[in-house]
Amino acid sequence: MRHVMVMNAKGGCGKSTLATNIASYFAKEGHTVALADYDPQRSSLDWLAVRPEDLPKITGVAAYEDGLRSAPRDTEVLVIDAPARTHGAEMNELVRRAETIIVPVLPSPIDLKASSHFIAELLELGKVQREQARVAVVANRVRENTLMFDELDQYLDKLKVPYLTALRQSTNYLRAYQRGMGVFELPEYLARPDWEQWTPVTKWLGSKKSQP
Ligand SMILES: Nc1ncnc2c1ncn2[C@@H]1O[C@H](COP(=O)(O)OP(=O)(O)O)[C@@H](O)[C@H]1O
Ligand SMILES: [Mg+2]
Numbered sequence: 001m002r003h004v005m006v007m008n009a010k011g012g013c014g015k016s017t018l019a020t021n022i023a024s025y026f027a028k029e030g031h032t033v034a035l036a037d038y039d040p041q042r043s044s045l046d047w048l049a050v051r052p053e054d055l056p057k058i059t060g061v062a063a064y065e066d067g068l069r070s071a072p073r074d075t076e077v078l079v080i081d082a083p084a085r086t087h088g089a090e091m092n093e094l095v096r097r098a099e100t101i102i103v104p105v106l107p108s109p110i111d112l113k114a115s116s117h118f119i120a121e122l123l124e125l126g127k128v129q130r131e132q133a134r135v136a137v138v139a140n141r142v143r144e145n146t147l148m149f150d151e152l153d154q155y156l157d158k159l160k161v162p163y164l165t166a167l168r169q170s171t172n173y174l175r176a177y178q179r180g181m182g183v184f185e186l187p188e189y190l191a192r193p194d195w196e197q198w199t200p201v202t203k204w205l206g207s208k209k210s211q212p
Contacts, residue, residue, distance in 0.1 A: 002077045004205065005098035009091070009118040010111055011084035014104040014140035016043035017173050019081035022102070024182025025202055026077040027056035034075040036061035036068055038094070039083040051180030068097060087121070095125055099133050100210045102164075102201070104140040107152040119159065132212045136204055139166035162209070165200040168193065 006019040016039070023035040023044075035058050037044040048060040061071045063080065071078055082094055095101065103122070105115040119137065127133045137156050142149045149166070156163040172191050176183050183194040204210050 001071075001075050002100065002211070003080060003098040004077060004100045004102065004210075005080040005082055005094065006102050006104065007082040007086065007094065007122070008103050008105065008115055009084060009086050010106075010114040013106045013111060013115065014138075014167075015039075015084075016047070016081050017177065018102060018104050018138065018140070019044050019079050020047045020177065021173075021182040021184070021198070022201075022205070023058050023077075023079040024056070025184050025198070026079070027058050028182070028184055030056070031076040032072075032074055033057075034059040034061050034071045034078045036063040036071060036078060036080045038063045039081060040064045044081040047177055047180055049180070050178070055181065055185060091121065092125060095122070095127055095133060099212050100205065101128075101133055101135045103135065103137045105137055105152065105156065106140055107142050107146065107148040109148070112152055112155060116155070119161075123160065134210050134212060136162040136164050136201075136210070138164050138201060141169040142166045143169055162204065164204050165197050167197050170194060 004022060006015045008015060023033050027033040035044050035048060045060045048058060059072055061068060080098060086094055103119060122128060122135060128135060137159060139152055139156060172183050172186055172194055176186055183191045
């Protein structure tokens with residue numbers, strides 16, 4: 001079973017948005033997918049609750065209650081939505097559960113500061129140092145041609161981990177969330193720019209670079 005975790009101590013940076021989209025991407029590709037929600041806010045599980053019956057099935061795991069125990073054994077890809085405010089021992093404990101970690105970061109001064117502390121701590125963990133977990137970052141909710149995005153872009157470029165892509169701010173993410181879908185499942189005329197921005201993420205996830 002593969003474990004892909006979306007993580008950042010900062011709330012509101014897009015963890016649940018990325019987790020639900022990654023889960024629906026793998027499901028659409030024909031994999032057996034489960035989505036584990038460690039956040040008691042249940043954003044990923046609420047999304048799953050409204051997922052249409054006719055779309056590829058994703059099994060929900062209420063990890064904030066009882067960990068990953070209830071993930072079905074035949075799961076091929078377990079996508080994990082991590083809670084905010086992870087730090088220290090709790091963060092170490094969470095990282096033990098994944099080999100692939102994606103960190104979304106928003107273009108705002110507060111987020112950039114908070115995320116840089118988080119990323120520094122993440123990169124210090126033994127598991128990450130030993131490359132038993134692979135980490136990548138994604139800029140999220142960007143508006144191109146803004147100074148703040150340029151600053152974030154330059155910061156992420158300099159990190160020692162791959163900076164995969166910048167996802168635009170788009171109502172498509174709100175629309176998809178509301179309907180239990182991923183942007184990959186929205187019509188092409190609406191979501192084509194988002195699909196293109198996701199390509200480096202899905203490529204990385206499909207490559208050996210994202211696995212130890
Ligand atoms: N790329 C995006 N474009 C537009 N809205 C977004 C985007 N990513 C996230 N959001 C919105 O931002 C808010 C926070 O995102 P969420 O995924 O819940 O973050 P987290 O799980 O890290 O707290 C939500 O309202 C979500 O719909
Ligand atoms: Mg969330």
